Amino acid sequence: MTANNNLIKELVNQYGRDRTSLMPILQGVVEQNNYISDVDMTEIAKELDLSAAQVFGTATFYAFLDTVPRGRFVIRVCKTITCDMHGKKLIIQTLEDMLKIKVGETTQDKKFSLLETNCLGWCHKGPSMLINHDVYSELTPEKVQKIIAEYIHK
Amino acid sequence: MSEFLKRVDLIFGEYSDQKYKTLEKTVKRPTEDIIKDVLDSGLRGRGGAGFPTAMKWKFAMEQPGDEKYVICNADEGEPGTFKDREILTKVPRKVFAGMAICGKVIGAKKGYMYLRGEYRYLLPDLLKEIEEYEKTAKGLGIDFSIEIRMGSGAYICGEESALFESMEGKRGEPRNKPPYPTIAGYLSKPTVINNVETFVNVLMICRIGPVKYKKLGTLDSRGSKVFSVSGDTPKAGIYELELGMALEKFVEEFGDGDTKAVQVGGASGFCVPRKKFKDTIIGFEGVPTGGSMMIFNSSRSMYNVLHNYLDFFEEESCGQCTPCRVGCQQLRIGIEAVKRGDKPINYLEQLMKLSETMKITAKCGLGQSVANSFSSIVNNFKEEMIY
Amino acid sequence: MTKEINLKIDGIDVSVDDGTTILNAATKANIHIPTLCYHEDLCVAGNCRVCVVEQKGSKNLIASCAMPVSEGMEIFTNTGKVRLARKHIIELLLSEHNADCTKCYKNGNCELQMHASEMLTGEPMFIDLAHTRKYTIDKYNMAIIKDDSRCIRCQRCVRTCEELQSVSALDVAYRGNHMKISTFFEHPLFEVVCTNCGQCVNRCPTGALIERNYVDQVWDAIYDPTKHVVVQTAPAVRVALGEALGMPAGKIVTGKMVAALKRLGFDSVLDTDFTADLTIIEEGHELLSRLKRVLVDKDPTVALPMATSCSPGWIKFIEHTFPEYLPNLSTCKSPQQMFGALAKTYYAQKRNLDPKNIVSISIMPCTAKKFEANRREMRSSGYNDVDYVLTTRELGIMIRQAGLDFESLPDEHCDSIMGSSTGAAVIFGTTGGVMEAALRTAYEIVTGREVPFEGINVTPVRGTEGEVREASILINKTLPEWNFLEGVELKCVVANGLAYAKKVMQSVKDGTGNYHFIEIMACPGGCLGGGGQPIPTNREIRSKRKAAIYEEDMGMPIRKSHENPEVAEIYKDFLGTPLGHKSHELLHTHYTPRKRY
Ligand SMILES: Cc1cc2nc3c(=O)[nH]c(=O)nc-3n(C[C@H](O)[C@H](O)[C@H](O)COP(=O)(O)O)c2cc1C
Ligand code: SF4
Ligand code: SF4
């Protein structure tokens, strides 16, 4: 049994085999692996007696349930209006320059993925972004450089 | 702060329900009294639609059976809204107490909070507070437990029936209504779903009584409201204000002196241009808002604003119904085409009609409300759409 | 007692039961409201929104398919507001749509096209989105083609696959502008759990899900003078083909169908009924032999209950979903494949033909049979036992192409050698039919008497839709060689639609279902509701086809498989005994476990 199978078994034991557990299980897999692979999905389908297409259909509905491999740190920059007005473009540019990837991509070392997202609920302090669960607001290029420098060493 | 804008300190201050004292007092009262207080208070939901809270609870209460649910909608995803986050950060206890009162009133034993994935960092503290709550509840003999379910980045899951679908492990596609949640909600059982702020308001009504509560706000819009102010303002942030104020006063207080327009109620709300500030009332009798107030000054292109909103809807639409899925895309590429000159100016009229169709035919509130910002921006800033 | 609700639709007073939708109430008042996502067999989705109507006093329009009536309601189905909204919606769908109708298989038979033509859509109202999209076309499957560029996302297919078939090979994926109908990870259909049942194809309103058609290949074979083209037709085709040619549902058109096939130029028009009878002989003996090995020989390797194997959608389903029960499947091939194997052996011998020059065609109510004919195991004659499988719909197309006036054709009879049929074979086309036919024969083998039912109608096993039907038959006064069955209560179960098949198998698995013999048909109602049948197919139409099938059975001079004279002849001349060496080689098969997810 692979490590992932174990993870899914654990999650299923924790949350149960009912379809209502599907979201927490998918979230648990993303928490651990940063994305949900096809193998994971078939395993989850088996445990919950769903079809694999149903698991796939559900996962792809949610922006945070990635179904393609992502880096250890997923950066999501808010692109909604207030953040956009307050310099989101510059933030993206700074991140792209630092990480040498474009929006939607993952660094070679699988450490960072750079994505855009919709309003994070920090509009009064835009531009803002999430790195995994943590929020960073009132961003400036300098601030971003400092934050990312710290993550690079994590 | 100007004398016209009364700051209120009900939601965050007044009384933080230390040790759940109001809950303790309230659960000892007869259910009918509680619901009567909520009814008398005139409280309407704070999630946007403004449905009278007492009515909702009454419908659920009247349903037979004891498998019922209380759900707190903490999916706050409307652009420009961040007041629920603040409430959950500062006074989560009041939210859980409000939910427990609802549980007692409708006869539910189980409550859930659906927390948006973007607020995942709040989870540890919220869980700690739930532990605290459960301890208290046990002591008070309240048979009502609370659990948190996380969203995963889907604005539409704030729509109540999509939220149920999501909790049931499905795609967040809104359901047909009827049946309404109070008859068949989560797991098709009677369910009361309220916004975070609504639950706090109930608690405060129980605390100060409907008479005192009613003194706040206007006839149609009772009580106070937590506003999230953002955009071109030196005072961006969270403010608790009375409902029913004139937009003009609001701009006076929060604008930067060069305010061209205010988007009231987020991307799905209305854009009010300067010339209408004076006649616009913030509240259910005028322009309602879930709290989002986005201020734009004259340096902003309203085309860009609209384009940004349309982008948002296009992505966040669940995609199931035709008018919304395709309509959102057509509106966006339509204004692009007019801007580029690929479509004649009168194509905007065509798009206005389309947005009207979306409003009257879309399956849920998302598709129905795209026309709000679309028509209010296109109507008021037509030149900016063209040149 | 349901309450009566009174309402007004377009000024007409209508009274309907409480809970009725506005759409159905309007139908009752003979008012037609356009629909796309609505289908009688499925739960209400309410997502296309073309069915919107205006309600007095309400600003927003309402989806009539999803809204129940209420007392005093006033509905208007044809106001200016409604018309513009509907037109917008159809225009929006078209803007996403690859609408080159002349290249589309559904041209002339498409619900979207029909609405568009009713609305006189001219110049597109909105900007074309279709050409900015990368739509996928999955044409790698033997039975079904899925073309996303023609999909209107009504989710009928998704609901079909989930609600009727409990397969969910298709689901909705992604969101918003990217939302689409997808298999697991967008794999081609042949790589996933799809059973090829075609129920989704039958319900798809557009050309997004269609059968792979072999019309041209069949014409080519017919025109090729070096080929001898034999055609077999399944029992369910003859009660539905008329619908594809403009006749009302429930007409038996056996004679006209045979006449048409002869005029199309097939060299020999034969009957799957013949091998249906053969299936009964083989399967009946297989059941009795399994019972004997279990009850007398106490052989632990023999699997009971035994399940029927004539529905290829069901076969693929069990291969994916309950592979541990493959030994329980009867090893009998389906009648189509028995026919194919015999066409290129027995028939070739009798008619003195070189099997390599025989082209064997079958007309089926079924898309899964297209897949079945292409299975590797199905070459026991040394050739493809069946070369091309056409659905009832494709035969309808050929008849129209040939310019035949179907309704005025005279009745003709099938050719002989593998052309004779019995009532037992006819009822293969409906749920419970195989069970009934098998019982008519097996009971008589064991007791020497006819089944103890009036008119040999074994009504307890006549399945109905939407249920699992259980029945048991007491065997007594057996013939001496079968006395081990004396007093045995033969427990049978009949299910149609894979959702119910799944229920049966689960009950077998958890021990609550205790049976000897299981009949499963993958499609609702059995083959008469097959995925290859004329569109529309719905509950009402199926029940008419079903009545026609039983009517045909009652009208047959011979109603028991073992009395089919050609069947007796083939055992005498060619096969030897049931379950004998030759049968084993040509008429039986084996199954392959497949991955569940
Ligand atoms: C697209 C859409 C998004 C919504 N998002 C939220 C939300 O994030 N939070 C919320 O409380 N209500 C939201 N609502 C409103 C809910 O459907 C529901 O009306 C509300 O939770 C009821 O609570 P209330 O009566 O306390 O306002 C949304 C509605 C729509 C149509
Ligand atoms: S209006 Fe939009 S979000 Fe609502 S059901 Fe329709 S497609 Fe989904
Ligand atoms: S699916 Fe219908 S509308 Fe689309 S191309 Fe085919 S026939 Fe035309």
Ligand code: SF4
């Ligand atoms: S053919 Fe049958 S199993 Fe396959 S997708 Fe269609 S309905 Fe589902």
Ligand code: SF4
């Ligand atoms: S494939 Fe056909 S049935 Fe399925 S959603 Fe598309 S148009 Fe509807």
Ligand code: FES
């Ligand atoms: S607009 Fe960026 S956080 Fe709200």
Ligand code: FES
């Ligand atoms: S037919 Fe009613 S919404 Fe599609």
